[in-house]
Amino acid sequence: MTLMPDFTPDLKAMLADLDTLARIESPSTDPAGIARVMDVVEGWARAMGAETHALGGGARLFNFGVRRADAEHGLPAPGLGGQNQGEQDLGGQDRPVLVLTHADTVWPHGTLDHMPLRVEGDRLYGPGTYDMKAGIVGLFHALRSLNGEWPAGGVQVLLSPDEETGSLSSRAHIENAARFARVALVVEPPVADTHALKTGRKGTGSYVLTFTGVASHAGNKPGEGASAVTAAAQAILDLQALARPDLGTTVSAGLIAGGSAVNVIPSHCRLELDVRVSSLEEGARVDAAVHAWTPADARVQSRVEGGLNRPPFEQGEGTLALYAQARAIARELGFDVPSAVVGGGSDGNFTAPIIPTLDGLGAPGDGAHAAHEHVRLDRWPDHVRLLARLLREV
Ligand SMILES: [Zn+2]
CATH class of the missing domain: 3.30.70.360 (Alpha-Beta Plaits)
Incomplete structure (x- = not known):
């Protein structure tokens, strides 16, 4: 493995991007607000050369360096490229890395009036920041650091509009994408306090x-x-x-x-x-x-x-291997990440039965769905560096 130059996330720029996303209130019940968040993210994706697709039900898919894509769904389609015959040829390293994100929050309109975005010490407070707008921002800063050198098979980012209400409209898209991908990375936040990655969910x-x-x-x-x-x-x-x-x-x-x-x-x-x-x-x-x-x-x-x-996200061997890789990277970067199995579900529950899935790769903090929701600014850059390395080396 070649040792890549280390990447130092620009916290100030990440905060500015997070401010942009978090100022757009996007409760699961408001497709217009969610679309506004998605438009901003899509702009970032296009600026990096991604192919973007609107999927039915409000989800969007951004392809970075994915070799062959089915024009309608944006998913790599077996047999379309001429050279490869059949799905088995897409096996192993030809398949993309799938990253799961969601643009909705549990917070109703007007929440910003009594729970404004604010920085106190090393914490950034505000609705929808930790879960998961900071995860989206960190992901895009990590992707940008790759400078167009995508991992084998490329990266597919799926942005869902309804994770907080059970992903009724995006579940089929998530499962389809998982069938074409080799691993799934989920940028939901890590566990509060321990900043553990999630290797299983109920x-x-x-x-x-x-x-x-x-x-x-x-x-x-x-x-x-x-x-x-x-x-x-x-x-x-x-x-x-x-x-x-x-x-x-x-x-x-x-x-x-x-x-x-x-x-x-x-x-x-x-x-x-x-x-x-x-x-x-x-x-x-x-x-x-x-x-x-x-x-x-x-x-x-x-x-x-x-x-x-x-369905339960049962901790499988592939997931544990992904976690081991992430932990080794974190140690090289000078910190440790524990792992945890948690009670709450995420879209990772849909991919885990299909491909190895590592969750909790978003921004450290605490208070998901609670008044003290915040991102830990002192820990956030480390987790973005970890994600960048994982995207490059997975
Ligand atoms: Zn979430």
Whole structure:
């Protein structure tokens, strides 16, 4: 391996770019705001010579040095190049490195009014900075440092519009891209405090249970009523008991609403469940049990919607090898990066069953989805140097 000259990220320029992205509020529910963020990023990509593609559902794809691309989807297509016949020829080092990013945030419009962007000491606070606009900025500074010398197969950056709401519109694009790529790098932030890279994530599921009972006067004719709230209460106890913390399975009833007045036996109740699993088997077990649950009182009807929306990102050998490479690079650069398996899902959950996936390559900090969301400016350049080296050497 040739030793490449080291790259010193320009923190001032990264801060200016982050300011540009973070000032555009882009909640998952606002396609216009998300498109504005994407337009800025697309401008950076074009300036570096990328081919850019708008994918259905609002996602975009930027190709850097990808040899052959299918014009419609921007994905390398087997058999299009003439010389290579069939998909197997795209194996190994001919396949691109896929990088996953998202332009949406969990923050509604107006958040900047009470949570303005501000630097305090070595921290930059603001909505959507740590998760993940700083990850996007760091990625583009790392890409620019390669000076057009892309790794074998090139780099594909997929920018998704709806990661925070489960990637319903971009999942198919992410999985397609993963089938053509050799590895996936995800620039979601590293773990807070330890700045660990993520080598596994739980699968996530959500369910909405709707109960319909029979209303009645709570004082005069309680026996004629069938309580939807009582059924929901029993469902909470039964379904939360499906948790197996020893296997990484959690079940939590996070939202409940029901009833119409205190003196009426309630005929309606709605319950939302959050489910996390570490294995597909556990996902299937919990899913079957949630769907099979029925109220004890036959007069109450229950309906279940939802399911597992992200499969578990199980820590595979390829992923561990990628992590080992990243860690070795970090050590050469003078710092250490631990690894961690975390409970929250990301788009890496969609690529991990297909190709080796390393997540947490974004900006260090803390407070994702919380009022103290911030990026650690003292640690950020090191992680950008790590990403640049990894992109070059992976
Ligand atoms: Zn994120």
